Amino acid sequence: MNVIALLFPPLIAAMLVCIPFRRSRAPSVTVVSCLIVLALAARMAWRIAAGGSVTEGLDDGWLKWIAVDGLSALILLLIAFVGTTAAVYSVGYMAHGNLTPGKLRLYHANYNLFIFSMLAIPLLAEPTLVWIVVELTTLCSALLVSFENTREALEAAWKYVVLSLMGAGIALFGFLVLFAAMQAGGGGTYTWAGLITAAPRMPVILLQTAFLLILIGLGTKVGLVPMHTWLPDAHSQAPSPVCALLSGIETTSILYVILRLFPVMQAVPGAHAETWALVLGLISVGTAAFLLLQVSDYKRLFAFSTVEHMGIILTAIGLGASAADYGAMQQIVNHSVTKSFCFYAAGATLLTMGTREIAAVRGLIRRSPHAGAALVFGGLAISGAPPLAIFLSEFAILKAGLARGHYVVTGLLAAFIVIAFFGVMVHVNRMVFGASANAASEQNHSGSEIVGTFRLPFSCRLALILAAVPVLVLGVYIPKPLHDLLTMAAAALTR
Amino acid sequence: MSDTTKQLLENLNALAAGLFLLTAFGIVAMRQARGCLNLFILQSLLLAASAALLGLRFGAHHLYGVALVNLISKPIIVPWLLRKTSPAGIYTRREIDQVLNIPTALLIALALVIGAYFLGVPLANAAGPEFHGPNVPIGIAGLLLGAFTLTVRREAMPLLIGLLAMENGAFLAGISIARDLGMLVELAIATDGLIIVFIMGVLVRAVQKQIGTTAIGELASLKEAVSQPPVSKAMP
Numbered sequence: 001m002n003v004i005a006l007l008f009p010p011l012i013a014a015m016l017v018c019i020p021f022r023r024s025r026a027p028s029v030t031v032v033s034c035l036i037v038l039a040l041a042a043r044m045a046w047r048i049a050a051g052g053s054v055t056e057g058l059d060d061g062w063l064k065w066i067a068v069d070g071l072s073a074l075i076l077l078l079i080a081f082v083g084t085t086a087a088v089y090s091v092g093y094m095a096h097g098n099l100t101p102g103k104l105r106l107y108h109a110n111y112n113l114f115i116f117s118m119l120a121i122p123l124l125a126e127p128t129l130v131w132i133v134v135e136l137t138t139l140c141s142a143l144l145v146s147f148e149n150t151r152e153a154l155e156a157a158w159k160y161v162v163l164s165l166m167g168a169g170i171a172l173f174g175f176l177v178l179f180a181a182m183q184a185g186g187g188g189t190y191t192w193a194g195l196i197t198a199a200p201r202m203p204v205i206l207l208q209t210a211f212l213l214i215l216i217g218l219g220t221k222v223g224l225v226p227m228h229t230w231l232p233d234a235h236s237q238a239p240s241p242v243c244a245l246l247s248g249i250e251t252t253s254i255l256y257v258i259l260r261l262f263p264v265m266q267a268v269p270g271a272h273a274e275t276w277a278l279v280l281g282l283i284s285v286g287t288a289a290f291l292l293l294q295v296s297d298y299k300r301l302f303a304f305s306t307v308e309h310m311g312i313i314l315t316a317i318g319l320g321a322s323a324a325d326y327g328a329m330q331q332i333v334n335h336s337v338t339k340s341f342c343f344y345a346a347g348a349t350l351l352t353m354g355t356r357e358i359a360a361v362r363g364l365i366r367r368s369p370h371a372g373a374a375l376v377f378g379g380l381a382i383s384g385a386p387p388l389a390i391f392l393s394e395f396a397i398l399k400a401g402l403a404r405g406h407y408v409v410t411g412l413l414a415a416f417i418v419i420a421f422f423g424v425m426v427h428v429n430r431m432v433f434g435a436s437a438n439a440a441s442e443q444n445h446s447g448s449e450i451v452g453t454f455r456l457p458f459s460c461r462l463a464l465i466l467a468a469v470p471v472l473v474l475g476v477y478i479p480k481p482l483h484d485l486l487t488m489a490a491a492a493l494t495r
Numbered sequence: 496m497s498d499t500t501k502q503l504l505e506n507l508n509a510l511a512a513g514l515f516l517l518t519a520f521g522i523v524a525m526r527q528a529r530g531c532l533n534l535f536i537l538q539s540l541l542l543a544a545s546a547a548l549l550g551l552r553f554g555a556h557h558l559y560g561v562a563l564v565n566l567i568s569k570p571i572i573v574p575w576l577l578r579k580t581s582p583a584g585i586y587t588r589r590e591i592d593q594v595l596n597i598p599t600a601l602l603i604a605l606a607l608v609i610g611a612y613f614l615g616v617p618l619a620n621a622a623g624p625e626f627h628g629p630n631v632p633i634g635i636a637g638l639l640l641g642a643f644t645l646t647v648r649r650e651a652m653p654l655l656i657g658l659l660a661m662e663n664g665a666f667l668a669g670i671s672i673a674r675d676l677g678m679l680v681e682l683a684i685a686t687d688g689l690i691i692v693f694i695m696g697v698l699v700r701a702v703q704k705q706i707g708t709t710a711i712g713e714l715a716s717l718k719e720a721v722s723q724p725p726v727s728k729a730m731p
Contacts, residue, residue, distance in 0.1 A: 126680070128676065128683075128684070132684065132687055135691075139690050139694045142694050142698065143694065143698075146701060151705060151714065152716055154701055154714070155711075155714035155717055156717060157698055159717075161698065162645060162654060162658065165661075166642055166645055166661065169642070169662050169664075170665075173634070173635070173638055176665065177618065177672065177673075180626075180673050183622075183623075183672075184621065184622050184623050203622075205617060206621050206622060209618060
């Protein structure tokens with residue numbers, strides 16, 4: 001099978017949605033293209049999990065640029081899955097905004113280009129080309145973040161673009177230094193695999209500088225503290241399906257690029273990549289856990305929880321045990337599916353109540369049972385309540401940390417996770433079950449506190465159900481092919 | 496190639512790199528938006544000159560390509576794209592209140608350059624004996640000064656120029672230490688700069704239309720724990 005085929009559906013869809021039909025076909029085109037990508041990605045992941053190769057049809061010229069292993073297949077699968085559910089969700093969600101056909105076409109064109117740029121990240125093997133598609137993810141999503149065109153959305157988009165590109169500038173220098181390190185170590189092909197082979201001969205100082213530059217540069221886009229300041233803005237101001245893409249898979253696929261450097265760094269004694277990951281990861285988890293307590297906007301709540309989860313994943317990698325690596329991969333999967341679900345629930349809340357303020361939303365479950373139930377489920381799932389998916393992976397990480405003897409780190413991590421749990425649940429609980437401020441007066445008035453219920457669009461409910469399936473299933477059972485894929489992905493993190 | 500020619504080429508390259516550093520300082524300090532753009536164009540020309548000289552000196556022919564791409568994309572296409580996308584008034588804007596006054600900003604910039612030397616020289620030494628030229632430290636300085644520009648300016652145009660200047664800085668170091676990167680990659684990086692200009696231009700236009708200013712640095716309503724956050728009509 002030709003892996004490059006994966007990139008065509010979004011590109012073609014991006015062109016197709018621009019055709020001005022009288023009744024816009026753009027939403028269905030996007031859904032169909034995402035479904036095709038999902039089918040292709042699932043087939044590819046299946047084949048890789050079974051120990052096969054997906055690049056055998058390509059000649060050497062292509063293999064210089066393209067490589068797919070367990071780790072990339074895992075990320076591809078996630079992008080395809082979240083991309084599909086978000087596309088389904090978009091159908092009903094965007095129909096609520098009374099958009100002009102032109103604006104809707106712009107949304108879907110950007111959506112498909114964004115998916116395209118993200119799919120290219122795990123497919124490409126040449127680091128500088130990966131850097132370019134990372135840039136493209138920023139640029140393709142910038143207009144999606146500013147889509148609502150309010151003052152806040154424009155501010156968020158501007159911050160997003162400027163800080164991400166600033167980080168990208170630093171990362172570019174990092175990748176060039178990495179190339180220089182390779183040349184100084186005798187050369188080789190500049191791909192992820194080639195880097196691992198050449199790593200033992202590279203000068204430590206160059207390798208370390210390159211790693212730090214890339215960690216800081218791309219860490220900006222992953223949302224690691226202290227480079228996270230743009231993330232809660234952008235991830236809360238964008239339309240909800242876009243938030244799901246940004247938080248659920250964009251951060252993860254950028255983190256994937258950083259993860260690719262760990263096996264390279266391990267080849268050189270004294271390079272200390274793990275220590276850096278541990279420090280940055282813990283700082284991110286801790287800061288996000290405390291910031292979660294004081295948010296006033298429920299989409300920002302979930303955005304900060306993304307910072308927290310990126311920190312957890314990086315900390316798990318930093319623990320340096322193969323069990324922790326497996327836990328980190330599991331956490332990547334669970335975070336993506338759960339966080340996208342959370343943003344669908346947040347979008348449903350926004351459709352129901354028309355405000356993003358936590359203080360203004362009370363008694364959601366009475367106004368819209370679907371949105372309320374989804375928000376509670378999302379809150380529980382993302383903060384790691386058993387028996388949902390994230391509980392399992394966080395538990396695996398903590399267990400691996402203890403087994404490895406990192407008591408302080410594991411203790412801190414557990415404490416931060418607990419704080420974040422309360423941070424999320426306090427807000428969610430008040431929003432869903434809290435008595436509204438004017439409920440008492442209404443009760444006297446009409447004898448009922450129900451102000452009228454709101455019915456979510458069908459596609460939104462469908463997307464919520466689709467996204468909830470893996471959150472429920474992965475908490476109790478990991479299918480064999482996925483387990484194989486996770487094992488392969490975790491193995492790709494060490495030499 | 497005789498030793499004198501080699502020496503001459505290296506000296507010329509050092510001259511171009513030195514002037515590159517001066518333009519980076521200029522971008523930090525220049526108040527007029529138009530002046531910033533002109534300085535950036537000059538900087539790109541110097542980058543092209545450095546690439547061509549290094550290509551000649553080390554016989555790395557595809558560096559001519561880098562020079563050519565820089566010559567075409569930055570002085571010609573970037574201003575054209577900006578004219579197409581951003582609001583007309585953007586060139587004539589003059590920034591009155593910067594975050595720091597200009598002498599302070601320049602002093603900090605100077606400190607950054609000294610830092611860049613301490614960072615860059617060991618790096619260049621580790622990369623190999625033929626990397627002794629000024630490109631690596633000055634490239635890092637360009638990167639840092641671009642980032643510094645981003646933190647002290649508020650007007651859209653200087654911010655955009657700051658971003659592009661960062662990339663120029665990374666490139667100036669890159670053409671010296673990563674000479675054989677390959678044409679495709681360099682072309683892609685150059686195209687990427689153009690997409691940046693396009694997207695930022697569109698954003699600036701939207702801001703201008705919505706808010707009536709291009710002083711984007713003054714937008715600061717998104718924060719934590721605001722007692723009364725602005726309620727936007729958040730649909731869809």
